Amino acid sequence: MLSGIFSLLTAGLFVVMHAPDVALTEAxxxxxxxxxxxxxxxxxxxxxxxxxxxxxxxxxxxxxxGMVLIYGxxxxxxxxxxxxxxxxxxxxxxxxxxxxxxxxxNVVTAILASYRGWDTLGEVxxxxxxxxxxxxxxxxWRRRLRERGE
Numbered sequence: 001m002l003s004g005i006f007s008l009l010t011a012g013l014f015v016v017m018h019a020p021d022v023a024l025t026e027a028x029x030x031x032x033x034x035x036x037x038x039x040x041x042x043x044x045x046x047x048x049x050x051x052x053x054x055x056x057x058x059x060x061x062x063x064x065x066g067m068v069l070i071y072g073x074x075x076x077x078x079x080x081x082x083x084x085x086x087x088x089x090x091x092x093x094x095x096x097x098x099x100x101x102x103x104x105x106n107v108v109t110a111i112l113a114s115y116r117g118w119d120t121l122g123e124v125x126x127x128x129x130x131x132x133x134x135x136x137x138x139x140x141w142r143r144r145l146r147e148r149g150e
Contacts, residue, residue, distance in 0.1 A: 004035035021112050021120035028124045033131045040138050 007030025014023035077084045098110040 001035075003038065004031050007031040007034065018109075019112065021116050024120055025123055025127075028127050033127055036131060037134060040135070044138070 007026060011023045011027040011031060014020070014026055081087075094111055094115070095107060098107045098115075099105055102110040102114040104110040104113070
């Protein structure tokens with residue numbers, strides 16, 4: 001509960017700092033999805049631990065995924081390099097076109113409210129759909145355990 005309250009207060013601070021997209025995402029992920037998943041996990045735990053054997057296939061998939069992710073980061077440009085595509089193409093376009101395209105004199109507000117607004121809405125919809133999916137999966141899992149008598 002403290003984690004959910006902390007996330008909600010953090011979302012409020014983001015609103016005060018004029019970052020509504022970050023506040024909306026924090027409220028959805030931190031105060032919403034993370035709290036619900038944590039409470040669901042706590043409700044599924046028991047006092048006794050059941051022995052679970054280590055299966056090699058999930059470990060192999062985990063190691064392979066980690067290696068692919070590490071390999072993908074090797075081709076990234078150095079952090080803060082001025083010749084990256086984001087600094088050459090995207091930033092100048094935003095600085096030149098944002099005030100005209102969005103009718104906002106503040107470039108940061110134009111980017112957050114106009115360009116990133118739909119992105120944030122999409123993130124919240126995806127997170128909400130994932131949370132609903134997890135709740136459906138947890139509900140079916142609990143029902144199947146009750147049917148088997150465990």
